[in-house]
Amino acid sequence: MANDGTNGINGDHPAVDVAIAIQPNNAEAVPDLLKQITAGVSALETGGDEARHDLLIKARTLVQSLETPRETMVKHCWAQTGAMAGLCFGVDSGLWKLMAKNGDRPQTVAELAEPLGVEPLLLSRLMRHLGAMGYIIETGTDEYKPTNYSKAMSIPIIGDGYLAMISCTSQGPIKFHEYSRKRGFKNPTDAKDTSMMYGYQTEMDMFAWQQSLGYGMHFNHHMGGYRQGRPPAFLVDIGGSVGHDLDEFRRHHPDAPGKLILQDLPVVIGQIKELNPAITTMEYDFHTAQPVEGARAYYMHSCLHDWPDDVCGSILARIKAAMKPGYSKLLINENVIPSTGAYWETSALDMVMLTLFCSTERTETDWYNLLEKQAGLKIVKIWSGGKGVESLIECELP
Ligand SMILES: C[S@@+](CC[C@H](N)C(=O)[O-])C[C@H]1O[C@@H](n2cnc3c(N)ncnc32)[C@H](O)[C@@H]1O
Numbered sequence: 119m120a121n122d123g124t125n126g127i128n129g130d131h132p133a134v135d136v137a138i139a140i141q142p143n144n145a146e147a148v149p150d151l152l153k154q155i156t157a158g159v160s161a162l163e164t165g166g167d168e169a170r171h172d173l174l175i176k177a178r179t180l181v182q183s184l185e186t187p188r189e190t191m192v193k194h195c196w197a198q199t200g201a202m203a204g205l206c207f208g209v210d211s212g213l214w215k216l217m218a219k220n221g222d223r224p225q226t227v228a229e230l231a232e233p234l235g236v237e238p239l240l241l242s243r244l245m246r247h248l249g250a251m252g253y254i255i256e257t258g259t260d261e262y263k264p265t266n267y268s269k270a271m272s273i274p275i276i277g278d279g280y281l282a283m284i285s286c287t288s289q290g291p292i293k294f295h296e297y298s299r300k301r302g303f304k305n306p307t308d309a310k311d312t313s314m315m316y317g318y319q320t321e322m323d324m325f326a327w328q329q330s331l332g333y334g335m336h337f338n339h340h341m342g343g344y345r346q347g348r349p350p351a352f353l354v355d356i357g358g359s360v361g362h363d364l365d366e367f368r369r370h371h372p373d374a375p376g377k378l379i380l381q382d383l384p385v386v387i388g389q390i391k392e393l394n395p396a397i398t399t400m401e402y403d404f405h406t407a408q409p410v411e412g413a414r415a416y417y418m419h420s421c422l423h424d425w426p427d428d429v430c431g432s433i434l435a436r437i438k439a440a441m442k443p444g445y446s447k448l449l450i451n452e453n454v455i456p457s458t459g460a461y462w463e464t465s466a467l468d469m470v471m472l473t474l475f476c477s478t479e480r481t482e483t484d485w486y487n488l489l490e491k492q493a494g495l496k497i498v499k500i501w502s503g504g505k506g507v508e509s510l511i512e513c514e515l516p
Pocket residue numbers: 325341342345356357358359360362381382383386402403404405418419420421424
């Protein structure tokens with residue numbers, strides 16, 4: 119039975135006293151965390167990005183430990199949703215681009231509002247909250263300096279994702295509880311009945327929905343941003359978006375022999391503005407027969423996670439039919455979730471899959487079930503990318 123909002127869950131009295139809401143989440147953990155953080159700061163100089171990640175997780179745990187449940191609630195229900203409104207507004211209005219162009223100096227609301235064509239009072243309110251949340255730095259009354267984060271938001275592959283994801287898809291996670299309740303709280307696997315479709319009352323999948331709202335190119339940019347800092351990969355790139363992986367591969371291996379073919383839906387291929395001439399583009403729907411037969415390698419990056427097993431099975435069957443025995447490889451660049459200690463970016467992506475696609479990020483067992491048992495391929499090796507980074511699953515015909 120659902121929470122009817124009257125008196126605790128299902129009409130019961132709460133199991134804990136309300137005083138808990140204004141006590142820190144875990145005050146006892148604070149002294150030890152501070153010691154670990156101090157040690158972590160010294161490790162930063164020599165430990166590289168791994169040490170930084172480690173420190174980041176401890177610092178986040180420190181904040182969570184100090185925060186009270188009431189503060190966490192206000193953060194979730196007001197502060198973060200309000201910040202999302204301001205951050206998306208900054209991308210759409212050109213605020214982040216203008217601030218980055220003005221450089222690191224303090225900038226007043228008045229001088230920014232005029233060229234943006236935004237009412238100063240509106241900009242003042244939005245920037246006040248973004249300053250209070252630390253996304254920009256307040257330097258005086260209605261005056262702010264950019265941060266590295268706000269500067270990065272001026273770059274399309276960072277900023278555009280806010281419009282593609284927050285503005286086009288957020289009803290998926292936000293309405294998930296209601297969608298799930300109406301379907302008996304079962305793990306959803308029907309790609310034609312997702313929480314996102316329920317939230318927006320549409321039959322379109324996420325890709326078509328974003329395109330219909332005019333944010334298709336923003337999503338392509340978003341995928342370009344997500345892959346930053348990850349190792350490059352290659353070849354017939356199926357669902358390869360606007361070509362960032364192949365482009366990067368070409369830059370790393372300018373003399374690699376053979377053709378590089380980029381396949382995606384016609385609307386995405388049509389949005390490509392500039393591409394290395396060594397890459398051939400091809401409009402292709404991966405729910406239909408694969409037109410390139412006998413390639414050395416077929417490559418898919420972050421595509422299969424968008425679809426439940428039944429749809430993946432039919433996508434894989436198309437690739438399998440085109441592969442040449444003893445020669446062709448299928449290289450799948452995807453997350454392989456460990457059985458414990460999942461990285462937060464990966465579990466977050468699983469929530470995206472759950473609420474937008476009725477699909478999933480997969481564990482090693484899930485991959486073996488899908489690729490070997492269901493699709494009849496052979497996994498040669500899973501090349502691990504490290505914590506929170508996709509692995510490369512090398513497959514061939516058995
Ligand atoms: C999550 S994105 C991954 C893009 C790219 N591989 C990357 O890693 O940046 C999924 C891609 O699948 C493409 N896609 C969705 N449905 C498709 C279909 N039926 N046929 C071909 N591509 C499709 C989308 O247009 C999008 O570019």
